[in-house]
Amino acid sequence: MDFKSSDTIPGPRREDVLPHTTAAAVKVVIVGGFGVGKTTMVGSVSEIRPLTTEETMTQAGIGVDDNYGSETKTATTVAMDFGRISVSDELVLYLFGTPGQERFWFLWNGLFEGALGAVVLIDTRRLEVSFDVIGRLEERGVPFVVAVNDFPDAPHYAPEVLRTALDLEAEVPMVTCDVRRRAESRDVLMTLMRYLHSLSVSRARV
Numbered sequence: 001m002d003f004k005s006s007d008t009i010p011g012p013r014r015e016d017v018l019p020h021t022t023a024a025a026v027k028v029v030i031v032g033g034f035g036v037g038k039t040t041m042v043g044s045v046s047e048i049r050p051l052t053t054e055e056t057m058t059q060a061g062i063g064v065d066d067n068y069g070s071e072t073k074t075a076t077t078v079a080m081d082f083g084r085i086s087v088s089d090e091l092v093l094y095l096f097g098t099p100g101q102e103r104f105w106f107l108w109n110g111l112f113e114g115a116l117g118a119v120v121l122i123d124t125r126r127l128e129v130s131f132d133v134i135g136r137l138e139e140r141g142v143p144f145v146v147a148v149n150d151f152p153d154a155p156h157y158a159p160e161v162l163r164t165a166l167d168l169e170a171e172v173p174m175v176t177c178d179v180r181r182r183a184e185s186r187d188v189l190m191t192l193m194r195y196l197h198s199l200s201v202s203r204a205r206v
C-alpha cells in the first residue's frame with residue numbers, strides 16, 4: 001500500500017512523557033454533584049492536556065440537573081475527565097473526574113477500579129447534590145476528602161455545621177478551595193495523599 005512514512009505521526013509531547021524518576025502512580029477519582037467544578041479542577045491541575053467528554057447541555061438534563069448558581073454553564077460532562085499531575089519526582093497521580101448523577105452510576109464500577117481515594121467536591125449553595133455521592137463512596141469503602149469549592153456567592157458555614165449537614169465522620173478531612181486555581185487544587189490532592197498515608201499507617205499498626 002502506498003502511504004507516507006510515519007514521520008507524519010506526531011510523537012508524544014514533552015509534557016506527556018513521565019519523568020524517568022517516577023516510581024509510583026496512584027489513581028484518584030474526583031466526584032461530586034452536577035456543576036460543582038470537577039472538570040474545572042482536573043483542568044486546572046493537570047500537567048497534560050486534560051481529556052474531557054463535555055457535551056452541550058440538552059433536554060436530558062432539564063428539570064433533572066439543577067443549574068442553580070451555574071446559570072452560564074453550557075456544557076456538562078457525559079462520561080469522564082482525565083488528567084495527570086506529578087506531586088513529587090517519584091509520585092504521579094492519575095485523575096478521573098466523573099459525574100455524580102444517578103444516571104451515570106454505571107460508570108463508577110470501572111472508574112473506581114484500582115482507585116486509592118477520592119475527592120468529593122461540594123458547592124455550599126447545593127449541598128444536596130453531593131449527598132448521594134458521599135453515601136456511595138462510604139458503601140464502597142473508598143477513602144475520600146471533602147473539598148468545598150468556594151463560589152463567590154456561596155454561603156459560608158462553620159466546618160462543624162458542614163460536617164453535620166454532610167454526616168461526615170470526624171476523621172474525614174475537609175478543606176476549602178477555588179478549583180480554578182492550580183495551587184489550591186493541588187493542595188486538595190495533597191490533603192488526600194496525606195489522609196491515605198495516615199490510613200495506611202494506622203492500618204499497619206492494627
Ligand SMILES: Nc1nc2c(ncn2[C@@H]2O[C@H](COP(=O)(O)OP(=O)(O)OP(=O)(O)O)[C@@H](O)[C@H]2O)c(=O)[nH]1
Nearest residue numbers: 034035036037038039040073076077151178179180
Ligand atoms: N466562581 C467560580 N466558578 C467556578 C468555580 N469552579 C467552577 N466554576 C464554574 O462553575 C461551572 C461548573 O464547573 P464545571 O467544572 O463544569 O463543573 P462539573 O462538576 O464538571 O460539572 P458537570 O460535569 O456538569 O457535573 C463552570 O462554569 C466553571 O467555570 C469556582 O471555584 N469559582
Ligand SMILES: [Mg+2]
Nearest residue numbers: 038039076077
Ligand atoms: Mg464536568
